[in-house]
Amino acid sequence: MVKICCIGAGYVGGPTMAVIALKCPEVQVAVVDIAAPRINAWNSDHLPIYEPGLEEVVKECRGKNLFFSTDVEKHVAEADIVFVSVNTPTKTQGLGAGKAADLTYWESAARMIADVSKSDKIVVEKSTVPVKTAEAIEKILTHNRKGINFTILSNPEFLAEGTAIKDLFNPDRVLIGGRETPEGAKAIKALKDVYAHWVPEDRILCTNLWSAELSKLAANAFLAQRISSVNAMSALCEATGADVSQVSHAIGTDSRIGPKFLSSSVGFGGSCFQKDILNLVYICECNGLPEVANYWKQVIRVNDYQKTRFVNRVVASMFNTVSGKKVAILGFAFKKDTGDTRETPAIDVCKGLLGDKARLSIYDPQVTEEQIKKDLSMNKFDWDHPAHLQPTSPNSIVKTVSVVWDAYEATKDAHAVCILTEWEEFRKLDYQKMFDNMQKPAFIFDGRNVVDVDSLRKIGFIVYSIGKPLDSWLKDMPAVA
C-alpha cells in the first residue's frame, strides 16, 4: 500500500489530501500539523475551514484511509510520498522584507524529514515557493541523508477557495515538475499514477522543476493582472460615464481575451495573489531584471489604489467625514463561499474608515467576531504564520467595531452600507426595509457590483457601484485617491 503524508493541514493540505484519499481508496493518506487545535477540528464535526463539498469528502474517508494527526514524525517516517504544504509567508524582517518568501517553515519541515526518515522518499513541494527552492531543499535533504534517497518534485496547487473541491475533482491541469534524470522520471511517474486515478492523462503536465515552480507564480500574476486591469478601467469608467460591466462583457466576448476574471471589485484579496506577486517581484530584482519587477509591482499598486479609492469615495460622498457615523459593512471574507479573510480588501477598507473615525457594524455569514477583530488589529503579513505564532489580543482600534449576525442589524440606524463580499444573500436583501431603518441621506457603496443600482435609486438610496456611471450626488463630491 502506498503511504502518503502531507505536512500542513491547511486550506491546501486538508482538501487536496481528502480528495486523493477519496479517489485512491488503496492509498493511505495522513495529514499532519503542528497546530493541535487544527488537527482536532479536522477530526471533529466542525472542520477548521468552510469549503462547499469538503465535509462530505472528509466524512467518507476519515478513519478509513484518511487520517489527521499531530504525530508529524511518525507519519513522515512511514510515508513513501511526503507532500509539504506549509505556510510560505512574505518576510517581514531582514533581507527582502515586504517581498521575499519566508521559507522558515519549509526549511524546518525539510530538516525534520531528513532527520526522521529511514527509507527512500519522494518529497513534493505543494506550497507555493520561489523558483529554485527545490535546489535549496535538495541540499538540506541530501546533506543529512544517511544513505537515504530523496527525490524532490514540484506539484503546485491551483485550487481556488470556495470552489476547492470542484477544482480538485476536475482540474484544468495538474502540474508535476521533476529533475530530468532516471530517478526524477521515476518519481514523476509515481505521483502521476496517483492523480491518474481521476485526472485524464492529457491534463497531467510534466515539466522540469523550475518551470513548475515558476508556472505557479506566473499563473497567479496573470490572474491578478486581469483584475487590476479591469479595476484600472473601472476608475476610467466612473470618470467617463462608461459602465465597467458592459466593457468587461464587450472585451470578454473576444475569444482571445475570454470572459473569466474580468469582474471589477474593491480589489483582489486572498492569501496568494499579493504574496506570490511580491515574491515574483523579488525574484526579478534578484535576477537583475528591474523593468520586469516594476511591471508586476504595478499590479499590486493598482490593487492598493482601488481600495484607497473606495474609502475616499465613501468619505468624500458623506460630506468629507465619517467621524462618529455608523457604517455597515456587509461581507468581510475575501470572496464569497469561504470564511477566509486573509488579505481581504475588507481589512484595508475598514482600517481606512476607522482612520476617519467611523463606527463600524460588520456582518459576514461565515466570519466570526474573533477573526474580524483579530484581522483589524494585526500587522500586515502577520496572518500567514501557524496559529500559535499569531498575535492574540485585539488592540484598542476594535472598540469602535461591532460584529453582528444579521445584515438588517448591521444597517439599522447606519448612515451608509459598504458591500465588500459578493455573497449571494446580499442580492436578495429587502433593501426597502433597510432604507426605512437607516439615517438619511442613506448611502450604499457597492464594492462588488451585486446590487441593482436603478431599483435602489428608486427606493431613495444614493448608490455608488464600482465602475458604474455615477449618481449626480457623487459627481458633485469628487474623491481624490
Ligand SMILES: NC(=O)c1ccc[n+]([C@@H]2O[C@H](COP(=O)([O-])OP(=O)(O)OC[C@H]3O[C@@H](n4cnc5c(N)ncnc54)[C@H](O)[C@@H]3O)[C@@H](O)[C@H]2O)c1
Ligand atoms: N490557500 C490557497 O488557496 C492556496 C492555493 C494554492 C497554493 N497555496 C499555497 O499553499 C501553501 C499553504 O497554504 P494554506 O492556505 O494551506 O496555508 P495554511 O496556513 O492554511 O496551512 C498551513 C499549515 O501548515 C502548518 N505548519 C507550518 N509549519 C509546519 C511544520 N513545520 N510542521 C507541520 N505543520 C506546519 C500550519 O500550522 C498550518 O496549519 C502556501 O505556500 C500557499 O501559498 C495556497
Ligand SMILES: O=c1ccn([C@@H]2O[C@H](COP(=O)(O)OP(=O)(O)O[C@H]3O[C@H](CO)[C@@H](O)[C@H](O)[C@H]3O)[C@@H](O)[C@H]2O)c(=O)[nH]1
Ligand atoms: O473577476 C474577478 C475574480 C476574482 N476577484 C477577486 O480576486 C481574489 C482572488 O479570487 P480567486 O482567484 O477566485 O480565489 P483564490 O482562492 O485566491 O485563488 C487564487 O489563488 C490560489 C492560491 O495560489 C490559486 O491556487 C488559484 O488558482 C487562484 O485563482 C478574490 O478577492 C476575488 O474576489 C475579482 O476581484 N474579480
